[in-house]
Amino acid sequence: MTASHKKIHALVAVASIALMQGCTPTRPPADELDAASRALGNAKAADAAAFAPIDYRAAEQHFDQARAAEGREDYDESAQFARESTADSELAIAKARLAKAHAAVDQLRQDNATLDRDLSEHATPEAQP
Amino acid sequence: MSRLKSGIRPLAAVLALFCALSAANVSARDENYERLAEQFDRLAADPALAQHAPVQFERARAALADLKDAKRSQREERAYVAERRIEIVRNIAQAEALEEQRESLQRENDRLQLAQARRDAAQARAELERQRLQSQIRAEEAERARQDADAARAEGEQATHAAEAARAEADQAKRMADAQAKATALAKKEAELTAAVNGDAGKAKQDAKSKAPKKSTPPKK
Numbered sequence: 501m502t503a504s505h506k507k508i509h510a511l512v513a514v515a516s517i518a519l520m521q522g523c524t525p526t527r528p529p530a531d532e533l534d535a536a537s538r539a540l541g542n543a544k545a546a547d548a549a550a551f552a553p554i555d556y557r558a559a560e561q562h563f564d565q566a567r568a569a570e571g572r573e574d575y576d577e578s579a580q581f582a583r584e585s586t587a588d589s590e591l592a593i594a595k596a597r598l599a600k601a602h603a604a605v606d607q608l609r610q611d612n613a614t615l616d617r618d619l620s621e622h623a624t625p626e627a628q629p
Numbered sequence: 630m631s632r633l634k635s636g637i638r639p640l641a642a643v644l645a646l647f648c649a650l651s652a653a654n655v656s657a658r659d660e661n662y663e664r665l666a667e668q669f670d671r672l673a674a675d676p677a678l679a680q681h682a683p684v685q686f687e688r689a690r691a692a693l694a695d696l697k698d699a700k701r702s703q704r705e706e707r708a709y710v711a712e713r714r715i716e717i718v719r720n721i722a723q724a725e726a727l728e729e730q731r732e733s734l735q736r737e738n739d740r741l742q743l744a745q746a747r748r749d750a751a752q753a754r755a756e757l758e759r760q761r762l763q764s765q766i767r768a769e770e771a772e773r774a775r776q777d778a779d780a781a782r783a784e785g786e787q788a789t790h791a792a793e794a795a796r797a798e799a800d801q802a803k804r805m806a807d808a809q810a811k812a813t814a815l816a817k818k819e820a821e822l823t824a825a826v827n828g829d830a831g832k833a834k835q836d837a838k839s840k841a842p843k844k845s846t847p848p849k850k
Binding site: 583584587588590591594595597598601604605608609611612615616618619624 | 685721727752
């Protein structure tokens with residue numbers, strides 16, 4: 501191996517280390533964790549645990565994993581789980597909203613049918629012969 | 630030259646392997662991406678849903694773009710997030726469509742409730758009028774009964790007065806008859822006494838007859 505080869509190898513090694521350092525987060529993913537925590541709180545407030553239990557549970561699990569990864573100082577994985585938890589929470593909120601809209605529409609349809617029937621069966625005194 | 634060739638061969642093999650692996654990864658990535666992009670396009674083409682959830686559509690589109698540009702280590706997470714973003718679009722768009730429907734049904738519900746309230750008010754008015762008429766009829770019947778009772782009472786009082794008057798008349802006649810009888814008895818006694826004094830009993834009887842007062846009839850009412 502010549503001297504020039506040695507230099508090249510050293511340069512490649514330094515560049516690789518620098519690249520790896522550049523790719524790996526060096527700080528806890530505070531923004532991602534905050535967003536995940538807020539989304540989970542919103543999901544809880546939207547009764548997602550009742551209306552979308554699977555997605556809500558996934559959001560909780562991913563959030564716990566994000567916290568655990570943060571504890572291990574694996575910030576890249578922590579950010580990844582936090583983003584997944586946020587997506588789970590938002591999906592749970594969306595499903596809860598859809599379920600509530602379904603319930604409200606069904607209830608109104610039923611109420612209107614009852615009212616309509618009542619009005620047809622018991623007409624106003626003026627309308628009676 | 631031969632040394633150069635022998636050095637290039639392993640390098641070429643590594644490069645070939647790398648290219649093959651890269652191609653396989655790209656293919657897997659594209660397959661995942663294509664599947665999700667197709668789902669997204671179907672949603673975007675749905676006329677019932679495409680007009681809703683514009684923010685969620687935009688975030689799903691961004692998530693798909695992130696997946697497309699993702700490095701190998703990021704692919705799994707980005708596919709997971711993109712898939713949920715697409716599901717969020719579907720759920721929110723359906724929810725918004727239902728919420729519009731709910732507003733329409735709520736307006737219909739308001740209209741029906743108003744009609745029902747008007748009907749109930751009309752029924753209450755009719756019932757009130759019926760009760761008012763019944764009350765009026767009862768009041769008229771009570772007035773007639775009172776008038777009948779007054780008339781009956783007046784008639785009773787009149788009969789009582791008449792009975793009292795008759796009783797008083799009878800008492801008066803009795804008193805007059807008693808007085809007459811007393812006067813007759815006194816006249817008779819006077820005649821007898823006169824006859825005894827004069828010693829002529831026969832004449833005394835005659836005198837007593839002539840002096841006796843005439844019977845009078847009781848006054849008629």
